[in-house]
Amino acid sequence: MRDGRIVIVGASLAGLRAAEHLRDAGFAGSLTLVGDEPHEPYDRPPLSKQVLLGQVLPEHTALPRTREIDAEWRLGIAAAGLDRDRRRVQLADGSEIEYDRLLIATGVRSRPWPNESEAALDGVCVLRTRDDTARLGRLLARRPSRVLIIGAGFTGSEIASACRERGFAVTVAERGAAPLVGALGGVVGDVAAQLQREHGVDLRCGVMVTSLEGDAGGRLRRAHLSDGSALDADIAVVALGAVRNTRWLEGSGLAAGPRGVACDAGCRAFDVHGIVTDDVFAAGDVARTPHPLFGYQFLSLEHWGNAVAQAEIAAHNMISADSRRRPHLWTPSFWSAQFGVNIKSVGAPTMGEEIVVTQGSLADHSFAAAYGYQGRVIAAVGFDHGKWMGGYRRLIEQAAPFPPELPGRRGERPVPARFPDPALPSHGPTVTLTGHSPSEKRVVFTPARA
């Protein structure tokens, strides 16, 4: 397809890269980008790092452009619905945009604090957008006596690091046994905990913040924890992970819910029956695609590199004939910078049953470690060992035996990777079957509320 109408919903990293790739590949038709934020596409990773440290202004984070895209930009307006029969995206102002091909690139948003009146207290915030960072910057300018960070995943830990570097007193409250435990397991989580404590964070694991309390003027003053303790704080950053932006797709008949938009490996969205569509595609944080390397599990990744790679594959496939379509086979990789350490991971650590330190040492907070799953290398992580991750990627892609045979590897034994119990309540949609004869059988889909 060289002509026609392509609409991209979500004007951020995946949306922009897809638009650029479409034009690179010779798409000459009309291109519309719809984004609910008022800003042109900007980069999120610096928000919790250089921007929070005051090294870069929030408005200086615009994504570099690789080319002109000659698109109509509809910024500051959300897509509110999708009519697949009429091939129209409905916007929040009641207008509609017709498409021949649609790309869903609506990403994720921060999971909000569950109590709305507490979330509205002056001093309570999240960090996902440029405006969020500017708001947190204004709160920090008041010189708070203590910053409470609720949740010690990557974002929470990076914010804790930046706040400590700026000299603020910081408490981190984490429900799990250690920071980063959900992403990297307990062995690496213990190292992350030591790092936080060595940098002066008051780290409290195995506890939940149960409520936030304000003063008469509506300003946050105190937090109550599940262990019965209370803590004075005038800023609380809620870092409880992310929710996929799929609510606008309710009623569209797509397999879209709180876990994202399910697609095939070519980024074509599935409908609720599991039948692949041919005119709706998804890319970036909002998409879930099966990956052959990981047992064809549907992976939903919140990784910068994944958004770029998947956007290019989706764009290519949107305008290519069947025989020329490509699969999205990117090996996951992620980086983070916190407490003076560069963390990099490749593969799918959360599938790891065991972990073995292959270079450096945990005690020095400088190491590489490989994760094993059913006798093969499934992932690796490096603390200040990023340059070696390319080699581990090759081991993962070749399904190399675990523990890996590496020259010079000392005789460390693999130990359990200690991921949290997966028997957690599901955020997935409820799917039921109706009908008896094959021609009547249908799926009834009840999206779960995030």
Ligand SMILES: Cc1cc2nc3c(=O)[nH]c(=O)nc-3n(C[C@H](O)[C@H](O)[C@H](O)COP(=O)(O)OP(=O)(O)OC[C@H]3O[C@@H](n4cnc5c(N)ncnc54)[C@H](O)[C@@H]3O)c2cc1C
């Ligand atoms: C603070 C922070 C730090 C990060 N650090 C790292 C890092 O160190 N390393 C790394 O690999 N990754 C990092 N990431 C993740 C990385 O930024 C994301 O993977 C990437 O932004 C995904 O791009 P995307 O385009 O898929 O989604 P997003 O960037 O989330 O963009 C989606 C866009 O769609 C818009 N949208 C949503 N709903 C609608 C609607 N209904 N209508 C119109 N528009 C809509 C959203 O507002 C948003 O602008 C970080 C993310 C954050 C927030």
